[in-house]
Amino acid sequence: MLYSTKTPNEKRKAFRDAVKPGAAVQFPGAFTPLSAKLIQEKGFQGAYISGAVLANELGLPDVGLTTLSEVAQRGRQIADATDLPTLIDADTGFGEPMNVARTIQELENAGLSGCHIEDQFNPKRCGHLDGKNMVDLKTATMRIKGAVDGRRDSDFVIMARTDLRAVEGLDAAIDRMKALVDSGADMIFPEALKDLSEFERVCNEIDVPILANMTEFGKSELFTKQQLADAGVAMVIYPVTLLRIAMGAIERTLDTIATEGTQDSKVEEMLTRSRLYELVDYEAYNQFDSGIFNFQVPSSDIQTNNANL
Numbered sequence: 001m002l003y004s005t006k007t008p009n010e011k012r013k014a015f016r017d018a019v020k021p022g023a024a025v026q027f028p029g030a031f032t033p034l035s036a037k038l039i040q041e042k043g044f045q046g047a048y049i050s051g052a053v054l055a056n057e058l059g060l061p062d063v064g065l066t067t068l069s070e071v072a073q074r075g076r077q078i079a080d081a082t083d084l085p086t087l088i089d090a091d092t093g094f095g096e097p098m099n100v101a102r103t104i105q106e107l108e109n110a111g112l113s114g115c116h117i118e119d120q121f122n123p124k125r126c127g128h129l130d131g132k133n134m135v136d137l138k139t140a141t142m143r144i145k146g147a148v149d150g151r152r153d154s155d156f157v158i159m160a161r162t163d164l165r166a167v168e169g170l171d172a173a174i175d176r177m178k179a180l181v182d183s184g185a186d187m188i189f190p191e192a193l194k195d196l197s198e199f200e201r202v203c204n205e206i207d208v209p210i211l212a213n214m215t216e217f218g219k220s221e222l223f224t225k226q227q228l229a230d231a232g233v234a235m236v237i238y239p240v241t242l243l244r245i246a247m248g249a250i251e252r253t254l255d256t257i258a259t260e261g262t263q264d265s266k267v268e269e270m271l272t273r274s275r276l277y278e279l280v281d282y283e284a285y286n287q288f289d290s291g292i293f294n295f296q297v298p299s300s301d302i303q304t305n306n307a308n309l
């Protein structure tokens with residue numbers, strides 16, 4: 001009931017335990033706190049919090065317009081709603097290395113389990129679009145060093161994302177990944193790899209756990225968990241999947257209401273009222289209230305209290 005039953009540190013430890021090379025643990029993107037509850041109920045081991053979704057939900061494109069406060073606040077709401085570890089997208093880290101250090105502290109305070117920081121220039125863009133501008137190696141590594149310097153809970157996961165593959169090719173991207181690991185990155189997110197052999201090569205050559213981004217309509221094919229596990233991948237994210245599917249359903253339902261004059265034909269596709277109540281544990285709150293309402297002071301306590309007066 002109410003919030004997560006696990007402390008941020010317990011979740012961070014669970015995250016680190018889960019992301020082993022070849023485990024390919026699946027982190028669907030929670031686009032709301034409620035969806036994080038469903039992800040947990042379905043037995044996933046973690047939830048991802050996408051920067052693209054955060055921006056899009058505010059009606060904005062994913063070009064680095066969201067602020068650290070907005071991201072940390074939404075991250076907290078989602079992390080609070082689940083016992084699962086959460087990995088949040090910190091884009092380019094929200095500034096210079098000192099700002100990145102502060103970013104880490106804010107995200108730690110918000111109860112997240114880890115975040116990733118990328119090596120694009122701000123304004124950034126989706127990693128699966130063309131025309132990305134990259135910062136140089138020094139700036140990229142300074143961001144990670146700033147993050148590591150700012151971290152107070154050593155279990156908080158600092159992941160470095162590199163977008164270099166699509167710009168300078170795999171060899172250059174792998175060199176950069178090695179430098180990012182030397183700068184203290186706990187995990188690597190190689191963005192927009194082309195095929196499974198590229199994932200395999202990265203997993204073989206990089207000494208820390210690797211993330212695979214299975215975003216739709218992007219540059220990577222949608223590989224299965226098993227394929228990615230065989231390539232050595234440690235974790236897989238489905239960042240925008242739930243938002244896309246929900247918005248697809250919303251659009252179709254709005255069309256139905258407009259054309260049919262009622263939503264009736266869509267009701268069978270909906271999450272029912274009772275299922276929704278189950279997800280938010282409605283029943284437990286009823287008991288909580290009645291527990292307070294029915295509370296009676298045992299007579300022995302009354303005597304003790306009186307004796308103290």
Ligand SMILES: C[C@](O)(C(=O)O)[C@H](CC(=O)O)C(=O)O
Pocket residue numbers: 049050051052053062089125126127128213215216218239240
């Ligand atoms: C993972 C990602 O950074 C995100 O914000 O979710 C995006 C996803 C997307 O736009 O499809 C990305 O840059 O890959």
Ligand SMILES: [Mg+2]
Pocket residue numbers: 050051052062089091
């Ligand atoms: Mg992003």
